[in-house]
Amino acid sequence: MRPLRAGYLAAAAVTVFGAVTGRERLQWLTKPLLMPLLAADTVARDELDPVERRILLGSLAAATVGDVLLIDPDDDRRLIAGASSFAVMQTGYSVLWWRRGARPRAAIAAPRLLAWAGAAGLLRAKAPVLAVPLTAYGATLGTAAALASDPGLAPEAKNVAGLTIPNSDPRSRYGVGALLFTVSDGLIVLRRLFARDERTRRVSEGVILATYAAAQYLLTEPPTKAL
Secondary structure (H helix, E strand, O other): OOOHHHHHHHHHHHHHHHHHHOOHHHHHHHHOOOOOOOOHHHHHOOOHHHHHHHHHHHHHHHHHHHHHHHHOOOOHHHHHHHHHHHHHHHHHHHEEEEEEEEOOHHHHHHHHHHHHHHHHHHHHHHHHHHHHHHHHHHHHHHHHHHHHOHHHHHHOOEOOOEEEEEOOOOOHHOOOOOHHHHHHHHHHHHHHHHHOOOHHHHHHHHHHHHHHHOOOOOOHHOOOOOO
């Protein structure tokens, strides 16, 4: 494993631990390091196309802003601002997948569209102040996830029920990464709407961060392995 990516996993573990145990100071120390570590690894990758490198670095910069804003996930203003930052990131990811040959497929997009509509309806009913910005963000998430899940990105990998099964090709992991990102963001909505006691909020935040960190790890792998 590359040292910078190992450092990312270590920082992610500390961040999750800080969330679950209520140690916000740990999150302030390590969460802002997550995307810069992946960005540094991206810079060190000689095999990455220069244009794609710039797109990915811009996406990770936007994600860094979102990470800092969401250290306090119970502040709705920060949640909305964070969603805006992550919308920029998801748009960048969509451009990356498109450049790598991904195209939207109805069978893959349909369930994501239904999930997006369901989440939008739930937000309108339970948290109308969040409905418009988070629904708009959800559209960028769904677009990126649908493209990342295109079997054409890794044609030699098996595909089961619209999900590419990871193999030695890094591109085969993008679909799982997108699924984990969707789970993480879905849990953010559920946590905001239904988590009432402190223990539930902490545990759910830990799961949100763990799935998010795993997603970013998979999504930022270059399309080919370093020689």
